[in-house]
Amino acid sequence: MDPDKELLLRLAQTDPSGLGREEREHLALLSRQVLEQPLIMVNSTTSGMVAGAGETWRAVEHYLEERNIGAEIRETGSIGLLSEEPVLSVQLPGRTRLFFRRVTADRVPALLDDIFHMVIPAELVIGQLPGNRQETWSDIRNLDNIPFFALQSRIVLEHCGIIDPFSLAEYVGRGGYSAFLSVIRRYTFSEVCNLVIRSGLRGRSGGGFPTGLKWKTAADTPSDQKYLICNAEESDPGAFTDRYLMEGNPFQLLEGIAIAAYAIGSNRAYIYIRSELKDSVKRIDHAIRELRNFGLLGDNILDSGYNLQISLRKGPGAFVCGEETALIASLEGRRGMPAPKPPYPTATGYLGRPTVVNNVETLSNLPGIIRKGPDWFRSIGQKDCPGTKIFSISGRSRITGLVEVPMGTTFDVIVNKITGGVERGRELKAVHVGGPLGYMIPPALMDLEITYENLKKHQLGMGSGGILVLDDRTCVVNMVRYFTAYVDKQSCGKCIPCREGTRRMAEVMERICSRPADEPDQSALDRFRGVLEMESLSGVMKDTSLCGLGQNAPNPVMSSLKYFREEYEAHVFDRVCPSNICTQLRSWFIDVDLCTGCSICAKRCPAEAIIGTPRHPYFIVQEKCIGCGICYEVCKFSAVYYK
Numbered sequence: 001m002d003p004d005k006e007l008l009l010r011l012a013q014t015d016p017s018g019l020g021r022e023e024r025e026h027l028a029l030l031s032r033q034v035l036e037q038p039l040i041m042v043n044s045t046t047s048g049m050v051a052g053a054g055e056t057w058r059a060v061e062h063y064l065e066e067r068n069i070g071a072e073i074r075e076t077g078s079i080g081l082l083s084e085e086p087v088l089s090v091q092l093p094g095r096t097r098l099f100f101r102r103v104t105a106d107r108v109p110a111l112l113d114d115i116f117h118m119v120i121p122a123e124l125v126i127g128q129l130p131g132n133r134q135e136t137w138s139d140i141r142n143l144d145n146i147p148f149f150a151l152q153s154r155i156v157l158e159h160c161g162i163i164d165p166f167s168l169a170e171y172v173g174r175g176g177y178s179a180f181l182s183v184i185r186r187y188t189f190s191e192v193c194n195l196v197i198r199s200g201l202r203g204r205s206g207g208g209f210p211t212g213l214k215w216k217t218a219a220d221t222p223s224d225q226k227y228l229i230c231n232a233e234e235s236d237p238g239a240f241t242d243r244y245l246m247e248g249n250p251f252q253l254l255e256g257i258a259i260a261a262y263a264i265g266s267n268r269a270y271i272y273i274r275s276e277l278k279d280s281v282k283r284i285d286h287a288i289r290e291l292r293n294f295g296l297l298g299d300n301i302l303d304s305g306y307n308l309q310i311s312l313r314k315g316p317g318a319f320v321c322g323e324e325t326a327l328i329a330s331l332e333g334r335r336g337m338p339a340p341k342p343p344y345p346t347a348t349g350y351l352g353r354p355t356v357v358n359n360v361e362t363l364s365n366l367p368g369i370i371r372k373g374p375d376w377f378r379s380i381g382q383k384d385c386p387g388t389k390i391f392s393i394s395g396r397s398r399i400t401g402l403v404e405v406p407m408g409t410t411f412d413v414i415v416n417k418i419t420g421g422v423e424r425g426r427e428l429k430a431v432h433v434g435g436p437l438g439y440m441i442p443p444a445l446m447d448l449e450i451t452y453e454n455l456k457k458h459q460l461g462m463g464s465g466g467i468l469v470l471d472d473r474t475c476v477v478n479m480v481r482y483f484t485a486y487v488d489k490q491s492c493g494k495c496i497p498c499r500e501g502t503r504r505m506a507e508v509m510e511r512i513c514s515r516p517a518d519e520p521d522q523s524a525l526d527r528f529r530g531v532l533e534m535e536s537l538s539g540v541m542k543d544t545s546l547c548g549l550g551q552n553a554p555n556p557v558m559s560s561l562k563y564f565r566e567e568y569e570a571h572v573f574d575r576v577c578p579s580n581i582c583t584q585l586r587s588w589f590i591d592v593d594l595c596t597g598c599s600i601c602a603k604r605c606p607a608e609a610i611i612g613t614p615r616h617p618y619f620i621v622q623e624k625c626i627g628c629g630i631c632y633e634v635c636k637f638s639a640v641y642y643k
Contacts, residue, residue: 009294009302031173032164033131035093038071038116040064043087043161045078045247046240046279051085052104059105060088063112077248079161081148082401084126087161090115096134097162099126099143129162148399151418153380153388156364157404160248165283168290171251177296179370180258184304189219192263196366199374200386204361205231205464206548208385208452211362218264218346221354226266229350230257231327231359232273232280235319236435237486238466241390242360244402246273246280249364250287256363258297258308259370264356267307272327275314285312319436319490323547324349324357326492337492338547361390361465381407385451389462393419395469396426405450412446415469422471430470430564434463436483436490437552439559440476460559463552475581476564477571481509483556491549498550501541505534505557512571514584527572535561583627586642590631592617594639601631601640 028034042048042057057073064071081087084101088108091097092115101124103111114121120140127143128136136142143149163170171177183192197212218226230253234242246253261269273281288310291297299307313331320326321336328350330336349355365387369377378386385407391414394400398420405414411431415421422428431441439460441448448454455461470479488506493499508530538554545551561568570576577585590601590610595617602610602618609625612618620631632640 027173030169032074032167032170033173034133035072035091037093038069039091039097040071040073040112041076041089041091041164042073043078043085044075044279045244047078047082048085048087049279051102053086055105056086056088056103056108059108060112063109069116074164075166076163077160077165078244078402079143080157080244080402080404081126081399083397083399084401087126089129089161094133094135096131096136097129098137098140099129100124101126147420148403148418151413152404153406154404155368155380155388156245156252156361156390157248157402159252160244160402163249165248165250166286166290168251168287168294171249175371176251176367177255179367180255180262180296181302181304183259183262183370184301184306189263189265190216192259192370193219195374196263196369199369199377200384201362201365201369201377202385202387202452203358204365204389205359207461211358214346214358215260215263215356217344218354218356221347223354225268225351225353226264227350227353227355228257228261228264228266228269229324229327229331229355229357230269230271230363231322231324231357232271232277232284233315233317233322233327234277234360234464235274235317235322235490236437236464236466238394238432238435238438238468239392239464241392241402241465243277243280245360245364245390246277246284250280250283251291252364252367253284253360254287254291254310256366257310259366260356260358260363261308261310262306264354266356267309269308269310270331270350271310271312272315272321272331273312274317276317281312281314288312318492319487320492320547320549323549326547327357328355335492337494338549340546382449382451384453389450390465392464392466393469394466395432396422396471396474397469398423407451408449410447410449411441411467414450414467415446419469422469426471426473428469429472429474430476432468432470432479432556433466434461434555435466436486437549437555438463438466439555440480440563441559442563444563459562461552461555473579473581475577475579476560476567477509478513478577478579478581480556480560481506481513484509484553487549487553491553495544495546495550497541498545498547498553501537501545501550502553504537505554508534509557512568513577513582515575524573524575531561531568531572580642583629586627586629587622588620588625588627588629588631588640588642590618590620591639591641594637596637596639598636600634600636604630604634606630 040060042053044053060073086103088103089097089099127141127146129143193212193216201211202208203211232242257269315321315330318336321330323338324345325339326336345355381387388404388406390404393403403414403418428443433439484506488502491498491502512527534557538558541554542551570578575585597615599614607624607626609621610618
């Protein structure tokens with residue numbers, strides 16, 4: 001066996017103190033905790049590549065080659081600061097690692113010149129990561145002293161953006177796979193279930209069902225074959241937690257899958273993932289092959305007598321396939337449509353056998369729970385809701401990215417303290433939590449502690465964990481119109497309440513946000529009736545829809561009606577959008593005293609609704625105007641206005 005492989009496997013099975021001094025030093029080199037040459041790491045996750053990390057990587061390669069500098073360049077995941085991409089980190093031998101923001105390709109030569117001459121550009125540096133036996137940089141803040149990181153508890157995200165996601169050596173060198181190997185050597189199936197029950201871990205999506213109880217149900221169901229499925233579908237367009245966990249630390253997820261499969265007595269596990277997540281697929285596929293090569297997957301794993309095969313299955317990306325029975329149907333090769341429950345998948349699931357479906361974040365919590373114990377996990381968060389939760393922050397927030405906080409943290413801490421709130425001069429209008437099936441939360445509830453039970457008391461939920469920050473430039477009604485239109489398109493159509501209910505809600509919201517040219521006099525009454533109809537429809541959909549999509553589809557409508565009713569009234573009765581976002585409710589005019597007759601508005605109008613002659617005032621034909629506002633944007637003389 002390869003000596004490095006043998007050393008890593010020994011580490012995974014024993015305490016590091018049991019290794020000799022030379023072995024520990026060699027392990028530190030393998031896991032890149034000690035360096036012999038400079039290390040440059042580029043965040044190559046989805047956000048990084050979109051921001052230009054590919055060009056940054058090539059610029060670094062060119063710089064090193066041109067100057068004949070011996071340095072190692074590696075890919076890494078995201079540290080969570082998605083709005084600061086491309087993020088690049090540099091570590092010199094014997095010194096702590098430095099992280100830099102917005103390192104585009106054109107900034108690479110100057111940045112590396114400075115670092116190799118021991119000069120740190122203050123305008124680009126984010127902070128430094130302290131480490132054992134490493135000299136710190138003076139006048140540079142540690143990452144955990146920066147507000148974005150200081151208020152987080154990065155347990156699941158601990159190694160994301162720090163290690164190379166393609167390196168099993170780095171993961172094992174930092175404690176990886178010790179949890180799984182201790183499980184298969186020291187615990188029975190039921191003992192592992194009991195450990196997770198004691199920890200209080202709950203599913204990190206939907207209603208937060210206790211993970212250990214779900215496992216125990218499947219484990220206690222007699223069957224010659226059981227299955228573990230990792231739901232990596234993450235079809236919510238506003239959430240990206242699972243994607244970045246897979247891109248940043250795929251080995252952690254695979255270790256969690258192995259622990260869960262062992263606990264329910266399964267030797268077959270599947271990862272069901274959206275085919276569009278190409279980077280995640282690439283890294284998970286590579287990690288599976290690495291584990292097989294090391295003997296940590298396959299038959300008789302390290303002579304333990306336990307067999308496990310993990311397979312990757314790509315799905316079409318349908319939103320409804322996030323529901324476990326629809327996911328199972330898709331995995332079986334059928335159309336992804338939900339099935340009535342009971343029977344639940346834990347009794348009759350994939351191929352009619354007991355099946356447990358857990359999502360990526362839930363499974364990624366398991367290695368830490370096994371390694372540090374259930375009491376450690378219970379010490380984090382709230383007594384009835386322990387652990388942490390990862391939120392995807394997007395929208396009008398100053399900082400967008402991934403945030404991991406203890407359960408019980410308030411929305412105010414996440415939105416205003418960790419991610420910096422909205423832009424200066426703007427006011428927070430609402431926070432939308434949970435994606436298209438989520439809830440509109442007003443500023444008055446920002447001090448609400450985030451736990452499953454506490455949110456339920458206020459008829460709210462955290463759903464997928466996506467947080468969309470909205471400021472005073474946002475129209476809540478128009479945002480809800482977008483959500484209802486999206487959910488209408490994503491409904492599988494199997495059950496009538498969801499199929500017809502989502503369609504009707506989308507129609508009503510469209511009428512509220514638009515003004516047809518032939519609008520009748522009684523249209524305000526019709527729109528008001530539509531609002532009342534949505535309120536009654538929501539109860540029917542929640543009580544009678546087959547799956548969570550139909551049951552939760554009314555959430556954006558009902559929560560926004562509850563907390564932002566005055567905005568609906570302005571749209572319904574006054575035909576005005578207070579935020580001036582709903583273009584079809586605007587009437588555009590040209591001030592003849594300010595118009596110079598430059599004709600640029602007429603040339604740019606897509607509906608040819610502006611008429612006139614050059615060097616004379618122009619006019620807008622209201623019957624033709626589509627309310628796009630292009631004329632307002634291009635006018636240099638402030639002659640265009642709206643009512």
